Amino acid sequence: MGRGGGLVESARARVRWAAVHGVVRFFAQRGIKLGDPQAKLIADPATRADPGVVYQEIRERGPLVKGRVAYLTVDHGLIFDLLRSDDFRTVVVGGNLxxxxxxxxxxxxxxxxxxxxxxxxxxxxPPSHTRYRxxxxxxxxxxxxxxxxxxVQRVADTLLDELVASGATTVDIVPAYCxxxxxxxxxxxxxxPESEQKRVLEFGELAAPSLDVGLTWPQFREVETGLQxxxxxxxxxxxxxxxxxGDDLMSQLISASExxxxxxxxxxxxxAGLVLAAGFETTVNLLxxxxxxxxxxxxxxxxxxxxxxLWSTAVDEMLRLESPVQMTARVARKDLELAGKHLEPGSLVVCVLAGGNRDxxxxxxxxxxxxxxANxxxxxxxxxxxxxxxGAALARAESEVALRTLFDRFPHLTTVGTGTRRDTRVLHGYSSLPVSLGEPATVDA
Structure with a gap:
């Protein structure tokens, strides 16, 4: 693409950012000053660091709270029912602008x-979703x-063998293992192929904020680069x-038909992109x-x-307390009553999964x-x-094996400092978590 074409594409990207994220971010920053909980979830740095404070604020205001542009709920029962309701549909990017x-x-x-x-x-x-799924x-x-x-066990053992062989005593466990x-x-x-895995990880890291709204211009450019x-x-x-x-599941999916x-x-x-990205994003965060x-x-x-x-239950408890996906949203298909409030067609409801998990x-x-x-x-x-x-079953299995193997090998592992949380709102996890491995346990030959 020539210089002129590049400038046009850059201008188009800037306009798109303004329409999808810039306007939202502008009003969210104003909403923060007015105490709007949805605005805080979108653009408040303090809320990104500790969203639980806002989740509790929403809970205290009732099962369904009206924000500036959407309703919000942290009520477990309401979220459970809403996610299964045919009266709501999923969100499409730009669809509620x-x-x-x-x-x-x-x-x-x-x-x-x-x-x-x-x-x-x-x-x-449905019907498209039914066919794809x-x-x-x-x-x-x-x-x-x-x-x-x-x-999973083989990969975990190999990665931990490499850590032991490196002689390192302190490592950033997120890129090194998680x-x-x-x-x-x-x-x-x-x-x-193994030679391409690093590229896939890099694309995933760049595209991770794509589920968020109110992105900054630099974040938006990185997301677009990653998605493209x-x-x-x-x-x-x-x-x-x-x-x-090959005999991999992707080859089978290519040849599968309905x-x-x-x-x-x-x-x-x-x-494939969703399975690939979701297949590691959730687990990286959970680990x-x-x-x-x-x-x-x-x-x-x-x-x-x-x-x-207890490991299986422990993984579910980790999923409950530190939800890798903090929230999702649904759109009302018709006029309806929900938790005592009247919703018009097109009304957006943000289901705060992480808040429901602490109901x-x-x-x-x-x-x-x-x-x-127990529950x-x-x-x-x-x-x-x-x-x-x-991928729920796979995420659970990976996390159980990976964590058990890590702490079996390094039973005295401790964190060094507080780590760094990801700069995302929907996805929740660590981008960096330095640890001291401690003395490794003896592995039987």
């Missing part, structure tokens, strides 16, 4: 796929996930698998938060070391970390209904 801004967004968007734009599973409803489920079966546990493990596992699933790079890479990867299919109808290239890229929780609660770590059967009506002493909590599995972290996370 005012008319003129919606037109600008539509005419300035890039050709790259977006996780909140069709044909992504996150943004479509059925095809993915046909290859991403519970049996297939169960066979992956050995692969990110490498799920990327390696999901890459095996989708036929990504990821889309181009996926096109090449799928083309290669078409020519040389009544003789296959996913087209755009549908394949959207589906970092899980390590931090166990280090800060040595009594709970001791319980796990004395009774390894005291459901979870006794909800801020306490309890690896034996920890009632968390909302994997959404619900027809949009329940396809």
């Amino acid at each position: 005012p008319g003129p801004l919606k037109v600008i967004e539509r005419h300035t968007r890039s050709g790259a796929l977006h996780p909140l734009a069709p044909p992504s599973l996150l943004s479509v409803e 059925k095809l993915v489920s046909s290859v991403f079966t519970a049996r297939a996930v169960n066979t992956m546990r050995d692969d 990110a490498k493990l799920p990327v390696a596992v999901i890459s095996d699933i989708l036929g990504v 790079g990821f889309d181009a890479w996926l096109s090449d990867h799928i083309a290669e698998l078409r020519k040389n299919p 009544d003789g109808v296959f996913l087209n290239d755009r549908e394949l890229r959207a589906t 970092g938060s899980g390590i931090d929780l166990l280090v800060r609660h040595p009594d709970q770590l001791a319980r796990l070391q004395n009774d390894p059967s 005291p009506k459901v979870f006794e002493n909800p801020d306490r970390f309890d690896v034996g909590r 920890a599995g009632k968390h909302l972290s994997f959404s619900g209904g027809r949009h329940f996370c396809l």
